[in-house]
Amino acid sequence: MKSHTAYLTFNTKSRREYINITLEVESELKKSGIKEGLCLVNAMHITASVYINDNESGLIQDFDDFLEGLAPHEPLSRYRHNRTGEDNGDAHIKRSVMGREVVVAVTDGRLDFGPWEQIFYAEFDGRRPKRALIKIIGE
Amino acid sequence: MKSHTAYLTFNTKSRREYINITLEVESELKKSGIKEGLCLVNAMHITASVYINDNESGLIQDFDDFLEGLAPHEPLSRYRHNRTGEDNGDAHIKRSVMGREVVVAVTDGRLDFGPWEQIFYAEFDGRRPKRALIKIIGE
């Protein structure tokens, strides 16, 4: 069994951002030399998500509206977590709804994707360096 | 390390449907000959989910009501995504809430399940051919 590990770092300009990282994951898969296996991609921080969906700007705004509707950033007093001095109570909940990680099949040396699947890193509390992890195992 | 890959195709009669695929996954596991490992099952389209829950018709309707309450199909104008000519903005969001994939332990040649775990394919934008993927790795 082979394994390959890589880390991506993000430092977004705005609090919330949705970044397509499919090419970065494909590049690490190529480096790994793995032909058959599983590829895990996860946020390493608890106020960010990795998810798979469509690379369409209207949809990304729809996701943002949906998440802000479910767990609005303000008022900060809405979240007990913010009593610790944080202002990211909403971000922890948004991340839980969108998910921490994806696991993708590797078949014949490629991410075994349907026609529109793209991997996104979703930042809900940005403007500082944060990481995602790529771990590929197989043969 | 062994690996096994299979694809299931669905073409539902209605827009939304919840299909128990546990037997199909078990059948592929048997074919794989794998005794210890991990089994990934994921939707290959971004308007469908694979999830694990109970095979009880009332509950399935509860899920559908819950998802339709969170992200109603209509009015179509609710979703920016639908400005592209699509009518499935809601389906992208429903799928995100229910999840893209499950990863199941394989122990002693079987899906290592608790008493009520069943694998479902949830279609949120059906009436056309769509696929799910099964990838099993192990030994």
Next chain:
Amino acid sequence: MKSHTAYLTFNTKSRREYINITLEVESELKKSGIKEGLCLVNAMHITASVYINDNESGLIQDFDDFLEGLAPHEPLSRYRHNRTGEDNGDAHIKRSVMGREVVVAVTDGRLDFGPWEQIFYAEFDGRRPKRALIKIIGE
């Protein structure tokens, strides 16, 4: 390829509880002897979750408030599932929002975690014995 399987049993005193199981997972990883691979942790019951987030009591209460707001336990008649004689319709939905499982990278013999990642078992229908599964594969 090596594999290691373990089961944790919980019997919570209250209906809903959030239990940090990071040390238990680390202990099983050590027993496995696996240095590079993947670690799956999942609830084996369909009214409980395994998720990764912060070990902060205010945040845990925020999660509970959020989930109870989305899918309140009462009135029981809100859920068709409860017509079967159950009273846990809400718990099935809460678990779906929080997720069934996490997959964690194993790197150099350790859970490859960011600074605040902790693994939680979330019980939504407790007061009876329920299990979670740990499956680690790798080398």
